[in-house]
Amino acid sequence: MDFYRFLKNKINYIDVILVFGLAIISTIIPFLSHFYNISPDGIYHLARFQSIADSLKNNELPNTLNFKYISQNSAAGVAINSLYPWLTGLIFIIPNLFFQNPMWGLAAGFLILNIITILTIKSLISYVSSNRLFIYTGIIIYQFNNYHFIDMYSRSAIGEAIAYAFLPLVVLGLLQVNDYRKSGFLTLGLSMGLLINTHIISFIFGIIMILFNISYRCVTKKIKLHDLIEICKAGIVGLLIGLYSIYNLLSIYLSNKIVEPFKAIKMVDMNTMLTTLLNNDIKSENSIGWNLGLPVTILLIFLLIIAYKNNNNSDWKKWIIGAGVSYLLIFNWWPIQKLVNTPLGIIQFYGRFLVVISLLISVGYVLFLNHSQINRKKLILLNIIIMVFSLSAVYQNHYDYWTYRRSLTSSNYYSTLENGYTFNDYLPTTKSKKNISVLKTNITSPRRKVQTNDSITFKFDINKKQIISLPVVMYVGKKYDVWVNNHKSQSLSSSLLKVKAKKGSNIVKVVSVENNNKLLLFLSIISFIACSMYLAFVNHQISFNDKIKTSK
Numbered sequence: 001m002d003f004y005r006f007l008k009n010k011i012n013y014i015d016v017i018l019v020f021g022l023a024i025i026s027t028i029i030p031f032l033s034h035f036y037n038i039s040p041d042g043i044y045h046l047a048r049f050q051s052i053a054d055s056l057k058n059n060e061l062p063n064t065l066n067f068k069y070i071s072q073n074s075a076a077g078v079a080i081n082s083l084y085p086w087l088t089g090l091i092f093i094i095p096n097l098f099f100q101n102p103m104w105g106l107a108a109g110f111l112i113l114n115i116i117t118i119l120t121i122k123s124l125i126s127y128v129s130s131n132r133l134f135i136y137t138g139i140i141i142y143q144f145n146n147y148h149f150i151d152m153y154s155r156s157a158i159g160e161a162i163a164y165a166f167l168p169l170v171v172l173g174l175l176q177v178n179d180y181r182k183s184g185f186l187t188l189g190l191s192m193g194l195l196i197n198t199h200i201i202s203f204i205f206g207i208i209m210i211l212f213n214i215s216y217r218c219v220t221k222k223i224k225l226h227d228l229i230e231i232c233k234a235g236i237v238g239l240l241i242g243l244y245s246i247y248n249l250l251s252i253y254l255s256n257k258i259v260e261p262f263k264a265i266k267m268v269d270m271n272t273m274l275t276t277l278l279n280n281d282i283k284s285e286n287s288i289g290w291n292l293g294l295p296v297t298i299l300l301i302f303l304l305i306i307a308y309k310n311n312n313n314s315d316w317k318k319w320i321i322g323a324g325v326s327y328l329l330i331f332n333w334w335p336i337q338k339l340v341n342t343p344l345g346i347i348q349f350y351g352r353f354l355v356v357i358s359l360l361i362s363v364g365y366v367l368f369l370n371h372s373q374i375n376r377k378k379l380i381l382l383n384i385i386i387m388v389f390s391l392s393a394v395y396q397n398h399y400d401y402w403t404y405r406r407s408l409t410s411s412n413y414y415s416t417l418e419n420g421y422t423f424n425d426y427l428p429t430t431k432s433k434k435n436i437s438v439l440k441t442n443i444t445s446p447r448r449k450v451q452t453n454d455s456i457t458f459k460f461d462i463n464k465k466q467i468i469s470l471p472v473v474m475y476v477g478k479k480y481d482v483w484v485n486n487h488k489s490q491s492l493s494s495s496l497l498k499v500k501a502k503k504g505s506n507i508v509k510v511v512s513v514e515n516n517n518k519l520l521l522f523l524s525i526i527s528f529i530a531c532s533m534y535l536a537f538v539n540h541q542i543s544f545n546d547k548i549k550t551s552k
Contacts, residue, residue, distance in 0.1 A: 014132075015122075015132075018136060019115060019118050019119065019122070020115065022114075022118055022139070022140070022143060023111055023114035023115040023118055024111065025387070025391070026110075026114040026143060026144070027107060027110045027111045027114055029153075029391060029394045029395050029398055030110070030152075030153045030394060030398055031103070031106075031107050032395075032398060032399075033399075034103070034409060034410070035407045035408060035409045036103065036106060036407075036408040036409075037153075037397065037398050037399075037405050037406075037407060037408075038156055038405065038406055038407075038408040038416070039154070039155055039156045039284055039404065039405060040404060040420065040421065040422045040423070041155050041156050041157050041158075041284075041422070042155075042156025042157075042158065042408075043071075043406070043416060043417060043420035043422050044071065044420075044422040044423055045089075045156065045157070045158040045159060046092075046106070046158070046417055047069035047070070047071070047417040047420065047422070048066060048069070048080050048081060048084065048086060048089075049086070049089050049092050049093050049096070049158075050068075050069050050096070050414075050417055051063075051066050051067075051068045051069050051081070051453060052081070052086055052089070052093050053093045053096040053097060054068060054453055055453045056093070056097060057097060058453065060453060060454075061516040061518050061521065062081060062086070062453075062516060063081065063453055063454045063512050063515055063516055064079060064081045064082040064248050064478075064515050064516060064517060065077050065078070065079050065081065065082070065454070065475075065478065065512045065515055066078050066079070066080045066081055067451050067452065067453060067454060067455060067456050067512070068418075068451050068452070068453060069417045069418055071420060071421060071422040071423060071424065072419065072420065072421045073421055073422070073423070073424045074422075074423070074424045074425075074427060075427060075437075075439055075471045075472060075473045076451065076456040076471060076472045076473070076510075077456070077472045077473045077474060077475075077497075077510070077512070078426055078427055078473055079252050079258075079426050079475055079478075080425075080426055081248070082248040082249060082251070082252045082426075083248070083249055083252055083253070083258070083425075083426045084159065084426075085159075085196065085197045085198055085199065085200070085242075085245040085248075085249075086197075087197035087198075087244065087245060087524065087525075088162050088166075088194055088197050088198040089158070089159070089162065089198075091109055091112050091113050091116070091162060092105070092106065092109030092110075092113075092158065093109075095108035095109050095112070096109070101410050102410060102413040102414070103408070103409065103410045103413065106408075110152065113152075113161060113162060113165060114143070116165045117142075117143060117148075117164060117165035118139055118143055120165055120166060120168045120169050120172075121138065121139050121142040121143065121168045121359075121362065122135060122139055123168065123169070123172055124138075124168040124169070124171055124172040124175075124362075124363065125138035125139060125362065125363065125366050127172055127175060127176075128175075128363060128366055128367055128370070129366045129367075129369070129370055131369070131370070133376060133379060133380070134366050134369045134370065135366070136383070137365065137366065137369065137379060137382070137383055138362040138363065138365065138366040139362075140383045140386055140387060141296060141299075141358065141361055141362045141365060141386065142168070142358055142359060142362040144293075144386050144387045144390040144391070145292040145293050145296045145354075145358045145386070145390060146280075146282050146290075146291055146292055146293035146296075146389070146390050146393055147290055147291065147292050147293075147351070147354040147355065147358060148161075148164060148355075148358070148390075149282055149390055149393060149394050149397075150282045150284055150290055151164055151355075152164075153282075153394055153397060153398070154282045154283065154284040154397050155284035156284075157284075159198060159199040159202075160199050160201070160202060160352070160355075162198050162199070163195055163198045163199040163202030163203075164202075164355055166191050166194040166195055166198065166202075167191075167195075167202065167205065167206065167209075167355060167356070167359060168359060169187055169188075169190065169191030169194070170188065170191045170192065170195070170206045170209055170210070171209065171359060171363065172187050172191075173185070173186075173187035173188025173189070173190075173191055173234065174188060174209070174210065174213045176188070177227060177230045177231065177234070178213075178217070178222075178227065180226065182538055183535055183538040184230055184234075185230040185231070185233040185234040185237065186234075186237060186531055186534065186535045186538065187535065188210075188230075188231070188234035188237075188238075189233065189234035189235070189236070189237025189238045189241070189531065190237065190238075190241065190528075190531050190532065190535060191206065191238075192206050192234065192235070192237075192238035192241075192242070193237060193238040193239075193240070193241025193242045193524075193527070193528065193531070194241070194528075195242075196238060196241070196242025196245050196246060197241065197242055197244070197245045197524070200249075201346065201347060201348075201352065202355075204346070204347075205352075205353075205355070205356060209356070210231065214227070214228075214231070237527075237531055240523070240524070240527035240531075241524055241527045241528045241531060242524065243520050243523055243524050243527070244517060244520040244521045244523070244524035244525075245524070247517060247520050248517060248520075251477055252426075252475055252477070255475070255476045255477040256428055256475050256476050256477070256495070257428065257429045257431075258426050258427065258428055258429060259424055259425055259426060259427045259428075259429055259436075259437050260425070260426075261348070261423075261425050262348070263340055263341060263345030263346060263348065264340060264345060264348045264349070265336055265337055265339065265340050265344060265345055265347075265348075265350065266287050266288060266348060266349050266350060266351075267288065267330060267331055267332035267333075267334070267336075267350045268288055268289070268290060268291075268330050268331050268332065268350060268351050269288040269289065269331070269332050270331055270332075272286065272288045272289035273288070273289045273290070273291050275289060276289035276290070276291055277289075277291045277293070277294055277297060278294070280293070280294065280389060280392060280393045280396065281393070281396075282393045282394070282396075282397050283397070285404065287349040287351055288332070288351070290349070290351030290354060291354070292354055292357070292358060292361075293386065293389050293390050293393070294389055295382070295385050295386045295389050296358070296361065296386060299361065299365065299382070300320070300323060300324065300327070300357075300361055303316075303320045303361075303364065303365060303368060304320060304321070304324045306368075307320050307321055307324075314367070314368075314371060315367050316364050316365070316367035316368040316370075316371070317364075318364075319360045319361075319363050319364030319367060320360070320361070320364040320365070320368070322360050322364075323357045323360035323361045323364060326353060326356060326357050326360065327357055329353075330350040330351060330353050330354075406420075424437055424439070427439060427473055428473050428474070428475060428495035428496070429495075437473075438473060438493075438495050438496040439471065439473075439496075443469050443470065443471050444460060444462075444468040444469060444470055445460075445471075446458035446459060446460040446470065448460075454511060454512040454515075455509060455510060455511040455512065456472060456509070456510060457507065457508070457509040458470055458506075458507070458508045458509075459505070459506070459507050460501075460505075460506055460508075461504060461505050461506070462501055462502075462503060462504070462506065463503065464503050465500070465501070465502050465503050466500075466501060467492060467498060467499070467500055467501070468498070468499065468501050469493070469496055469497065469498045470496075470497045470498075470499070470508060471497075472496070472497035472510050473495060473496060473497075474491055474493070474494060474495055474496065474497060474510075475495070476494055476495075478512065478515050479512070479513040479514055479515060480510055480511065480512060480513060481510070481511040481513050482497070482499065482508075482509070482510050482511075483507075483508070483509040483510075483511075484499050484500070484501065484506070484507075484508050485502065485506060485507055485508075486507070491510075497510055
C-alpha cells in the first residue's frame, strides 16, 4: 500500500500516457507494411551499430576499428567507431541484442529515441511553464515538425537524430546556470557530454549556443563571474563523459591523414523550400528545400508579426526574433560559397540549423502562451494540425519515395548492411593527394574472406611470388597482428595491408589488437552514471524543498 501511494505521488499517469502515446504515434508509420524505407545514411549508421552489437553478443568490448558490415566503397579496418561517436547509439544497439528480428529491434530503438526526445523537450518546456497544455504544445512543435522527421526517417541520419534529443538539455542547462540553479552546470555538462558521444556537428551547435548565451549576457551586462565558473565546471563534466569519444577521435586524426567528410555550404533556397513546404515534402536529398512544415512555418511568421507590433519587452519576443533571424541566415542570399574550405564548410547543410530554430520556436511560443488569453480548443486544434501534416509527410515518404533507397526488411536486413554502398569517409589518404584514399592503388581481389569483429582473413591464388595489396586499411598508432600463411609478418605499408605472397595458394589474416580503449570507455560510462545520479539527487532535493516552502 505504501508503495502504491509512493507511485501515485511520484508518477503522473496522464503524462506517462501522453509521452508514450506521442512516441508510439511518431514511430509506427515508418514501419507500416513490415519494411523501412532506408537511405544510404541509414545503412551507414545501422552497419556501425550492428558491428558493436555483434561484439557485445560475443561478450567482447567494441573495437575502435570496423571489420564487419563495411560499405562496398570502403575497406575493412576503417576507423568509423573511432571517428564517429557511438556510445549514445546504445539506444539502438541494446534493443538489437534482445530482439531476434532486427526490424523489431530497429523499431524499438526509434521508439526509445522518440521517448527520450519528448522527455528532454518536456524538461525544458516545464522549466518555463507549468500549464500542461502549453507544455505539450511546445513538445509537439519540437517533436512533430517536418525537419525532425527528415532527420529520423527520410535521411535516417540516426546520429543527428539522437543529438536532436539532447539539444534541449543544453538550453535547459544554460537557463539553470543563468538562474543560479545548483544543478545547472550538471545539466549543461551532461548535455554536452552526450553530444560529444553522439555527433560532432551537433556538439558544435551546442558550443555555438553557449557562446551566444555568453555574448548576449555580456552585451546586456548580465554576465557575472558565477556564470563563467559554472560553464567551466560544465565543460569539465562534459569532457569526463566524452573522454572515450574524444580520445578515439584525436588518436586517429592527429596521427593520420584521412578522407574527411566532404565540405560544403548548401544553404536553403527560397523557391525550393516553398515548393517542398506546399507539397509537404520531406525528401532528404533535397537539402536546399528542408523545412519545418507548413503549420510551424506559419506559426513562426504569425509570432514574428505579433512581436513586431508588440511594444512590450517580453521574454518570448527574444526567442521568436532569434528564430526568425536564424531562419533568414540559412537562406542562400549570402555570398559565402567561397568560404567552403573554412570551418563553415564542416556544417555542409545549413538546413541543419532548423533544429535550433525549432527549439527557439517551441520555447518562445510557450512563453507567449504564458502571457496570453488563448482558446484551449483552438490550441488543441493547432497541435492536431501540426501532427497531421508531419505524419502525412512521413507516410508519403514511406511509400512513394525510393530514389537511392532500399526497402529494409527482416529477410534482407543483414545482407543490406553487408552489401550497401554508402561512404568512404575516414579511410587513410595517399601521401601525394589530399582526401584521395589509399584504395585508389592496385588492390588484389581475394576469392574468399572471413570477417570477425576484429579481424579479416583472405584466401587467394597467384601465379608468381610478389608483393600484393589487400583491401584492409591501417592507421598509425593502432596495433595489428598480420599473419601470412600461418607465419607472423608485418605490413609493408602503414596505411594499407601490403604483404609478400608466395606462388600458389595464400592465406593472409590481419587482427586488430587491443584497440578498444577499455579504460577510457569505463571512465566515460562511470562519469555519465555518476553525473546522472547526482543530478537526479539534486533535482529531488530542490523539488522537496519547493514543496516544503509551498506548504508553509
